[in-house]
Amino acid sequence: MTEVNKENSRESKESNITNSALYRDISDYAVSVKNVTKRYRIHYEKNPSLKETIIHLRRTKFIEFLALDDVSFDVKRGETLGIIGPNGSGKSTMLKLISRILQPTRGKVLVNGTISALLELGAGFHPDLTGRENIFINAAILGMKKRDVEKKFSEIVAFSELEKFIDMPVKNYSSGMYMRLGFSVAINVNPDILLVDEVLAVGDQAFQAKCYKVIYDFIKQGKTIIIVSHDLGTIQDLCNRVIFLKNGRIEQIGGPVAVVSSYREYVENIEMERAHEQQKEERKKIFQTIIENNQKVISGEDIDRLAATNLGSNVINRFGSGDAEITDIRLLDSKGQQIDYCKYGDEVSIEFDAVFKALVEDPIFGIRIVDFKGNTVYGTNNRLNNIVVGVLKQGDKIKVVFRNKIVLMGGVYYVSPAVGYKDFRTYCDWVNNMLTINVLKHEKAEGIADLNTNMSIEKSN
Amino acid sequence: MRLGVKDYAVFLISALLSWNFLSNSVSYGANCIVANSNLVNKIYFPREIIPLSVVFANLFNFILEMTALVIVLIFLGYDFYIYLYWLPVLIIVEFFLVAGLTLLVSALNVFFRDLSHLINILIMLWFFGTPIIYPINMVPEKFQAILRYNPMTTITSMFRNMFYNVKYPENLMWPTWKIVVVTLAMVAVIFMLGYYIFKKLEPRFAEEI
Numbered sequence: 001m002t003e004v005n006k007e008n009s010r011e012s013k014e015s016n017i018t019n020s021a022l023y024r025d026i027s028d029y030a031v032s033v034k035n036v037t038k039r040y041r042i043h044y045e046k047n048p049s050l051k052e053t054i055i056h057l058r059r060t061k062f063i064e065f066l067a068l069d070d071v072s073f074d075v076k077r078g079e080t081l082g083i084i085g086p087n088g089s090g091k092s093t094m095l096k097l098i099s100r101i102l103q104p105t106r107g108k109v110l111v112n113g114t115i116s117a118l119l120e121l122g123a124g125f126h127p128d129l130t131g132r133e134n135i136f137i138n139a140a141i142l143g144m145k146k147r148d149v150e151k152k153f154s155e156i157v158a159f160s161e162l163e164k165f166i167d168m169p170v171k172n173y174s175s176g177m178y179m180r181l182g183f184s185v186a187i188n189v190n191p192d193i194l195l196v197d198e199v200l201a202v203g204d205q206a207f208q209a210k211c212y213k214v215i216y217d218f219i220k221q222g223k224t225i226i227i228v229s230h231d232l233g234t235i236q237d238l239c240n241r242v243i244f245l246k247n248g249r250i251e252q253i254g255g256p257v258a259v260v261s262s263y264r265e266y267v268e269n270i271e272m273e274r275a276h277e278q279q280k281e282e283r284k285k286i287f288q289t290i291i292e293n294n295q296k297v298i299s300g301e302d303i304d305r306l307a308a309t310n311l312g313s314n315v316i317n318r319f320g321s322g323d324a325e326i327t328d329i330r331l332l333d334s335k336g337q338q339i340d341y342c343k344y345g346d347e348v349s350i351e352f353d354a355v356f357k358a359l360v361e362d363p364i365f366g367i368r369i370v371d372f373k374g375n376t377v378y379g380t381n382n383r384l385n386n387i388v389v390g391v392l393k394q395g396d397k398i399k400v401v402f403r404n405k406i407v408l409m410g411g412v413y414y415v416s417p418a419v420g421y422k423d424f425r426t427y428c429d430w431v432n433n434m435l436t437i438n439v440l441k442h443e444k445a446e447g448i449a450d451l452n453t454n455m456s457i458e459k460s461n
Numbered sequence: 462m463r464l465g466v467k468d469y470a471v472f473l474i475s476a477l478l479s480w481n482f483l484s485n486s487v488s489y490g491a492n493c494i495v496a497n498s499n500l501v502n503k504i505y506f507p508r509e510i511i512p513l514s515v516v517f518a519n520l521f522n523f524i525l526e527m528t529a530l531v532i533v534l535i536f537l538g539y540d541f542y543i544y545l546y547w548l549p550v551l552i553i554v555e556f557f558l559v560a561g562l563t564l565l566v567s568a569l570n571v572f573f574r575d576l577s578h579l580i581n582i583l584i585m586l587w588f589f590g591t592p593i594i595y596p597i598n599m600v601p602e603k604f605q606a607i608l609r610y611n612p613m614t615t616i617t618s619m620f621r622n623m624f625y626n627v628k629y630p631e632n633l634m635w636p637t638w639k640i641v642v643v644t645l646a647m648v649a650v651i652f653m654l655g656y657y658i659f660k661k662l663e664p665r666f667a668e669e670i
Binding site for chain 1: 499500501502503504505506573574575576579664665667668
């Protein structure tokens with residue numbers, strides 16, 4: 001409930017900004033990025049040398065890497081912009097271009113106001129100097145006047161919580177202390193535009209809370225902030241606009257909820273592909289051993305291993321002695337109509353048919369449901385349901401029905417039916433991922449299972 | 462080496478200090494951008510601050526050394542104050558020469574890392590081509606003309622006039638107007654070239670380091 005409210009307020013904030021920016025005056029923009037392309041040369045040789053150049057009469061070989069490809073966007077004054085994207089998508093390059101550390105190969109970056117870049121905390125600290133001396137040097141490098149540093153000195157030290165160690169050389173600092181001091185200096189430079197690259201995760205919980213408070217104060221003061229982060233929660237909380245970069249191009253730009261969720265989807269897809277690749281390999285190995293050993297009967301362990309390597313709907317694999325054969329599997333709605341998708345709360349049945357080719361005593365009929373990653377979501381059989389079948393002979397046709405209520409979250413699930421022997425270890429027939437169930441998404445929660453939460457918030461003091 | 466030079470120590474030091482200012486700045490300055498790669502990669506600031514800080518640090522050393530030299534000269538009874546009014550002019554001219562060279566080599570060294578070795582050799586050659594450890598009249602006449610167009614010849618000999626030759630006025634050698642003009646022109650060209658090349662290459666520093 002609270003989440004929904006937060007989203008609404010953020011979206012309305014955004015529409016306010018678009019309304020107010022009817023006239024397009026450049027001074028409205030803190031940063032304006034116009035058709036920026038950045039191409040890196042990556043040299044094969046480590047250090048360029050004059051000797052090599054003279055010998056080869058040219059610079060050494062290099063390959064070109066397109067870090068940013070014709071990117072354009074504007075950041076308005078007082079806006080908090082988030083940049084997300086997979087590794088190598090050009091996020092940090094973008095920040096370096098805005099902070100003028102790098103120059104674009106083509107295009108322009110216009111900046112209105114002073115910039116402080118938190119690209120790496122404590123960059124430029126000299127290990128032999130004390131914390132006090134480094135504060136002055138670092139602040140000077142970041143563009144602060146000596147008088148201002150003197151005025152703010154105690155504030156900087158208090159923020160970093162390093163009062164006891166401030167006259168100690170920073171080479172004796174722990175990495176946490178080092179980062180805290182760097183952060184304290186950088187945020188006290190008091191710029192118009194703050195660039196933050198994945199550096200909010202500094203120090204303990206209390207210090208992080210302080211960092212976030214500072215960032216919120218910046219937002220309240222109407223300063224412009226550009227944040228690069230993989231922490232999507234932070235991005236959603238802080239930003240009123242988000243850019244999703246992919247391979248150096250803007251994939252999507254817009255409100256934080258929409259962009260973050262489409263980035264999440266993208267990451268999930270990648271993960272799925274990766275998982276499938278891995279599973280393919282794993283599956284190959286299992287098959288190989290089974291074929292090599294000329295196994296007719298496979299064990300429960302193999303079934304477990306195979307279930308964990310499901311490949312998706314269109315690849316079916318089966319194992320077993322062949323004493324029974326599973327001929328068909330169906331998903332039916334409550335009226336008995338065959339369906340291929342369902343939604344949360346639906347009453348559905350999973351049915352499968354089996355034909356026996358030999359006499360089997362007390363067979364076990366079961367299903368196993370896995371998600372796309374191969375995690376078992378649910379599994380059951382007649383023994384667990386206290387149904388005893390008795391002896392089945394050659395030619396017997398059996399229909400097995402599982403009536404379920406779908407309490408799964410949205411996503412793709414696979415069903416593997418099986419007919420097993422009563423020893424629970426060997427199988428007549430087992431078909432991997434014979435049926436695919438698509439459960440429609442509903443947006444109230446995330447994960448696999450729906451716990452049907454009824455949420456309330458109250459003050460307890 | 463019998464040079465027939467009286468007070469050889471003073472003779473040498475009077476010119477050597479100004480040479481050291483140049484050679485220390487240039488040879489240390491060659492590596493200064495690369496050595497500060499952590500700053501160049503992470504923070505934006507005008508990059509010329511790095512080589513210029515090297516030059517100013519060496520200039521400060523140079524002034525301290527001259528102060529020490531002056532104290533020694535007082536005890537030795539040199540009238541060093543007679544031509545002391547030349548000092549600010551000389552320092553400024555040499556500063557521009559040193560700054561231009563340091564900017565040039567610091568920028569080029571980012572792209573050719575072995576340049577610093579070459580520079581040390583070139584500086585050594587230049588050292589022997591400048592009358593510092595020997596008086597210029599020891600050099601055969603025909604080479605003297607060439608040596609006089611070396612800007613460091615003019616600068617070091619002016620320092621020598623100021624500190625050493627005051628006691629031996631027969632050695633005083635004032636450069637001709639032509640030499641002065643050529644020296645100043647060379648200093649100006651070197652400074653502007655160094656600054657121009659530095660500015661031209663500066664945007665690519667962060668990627669090359």
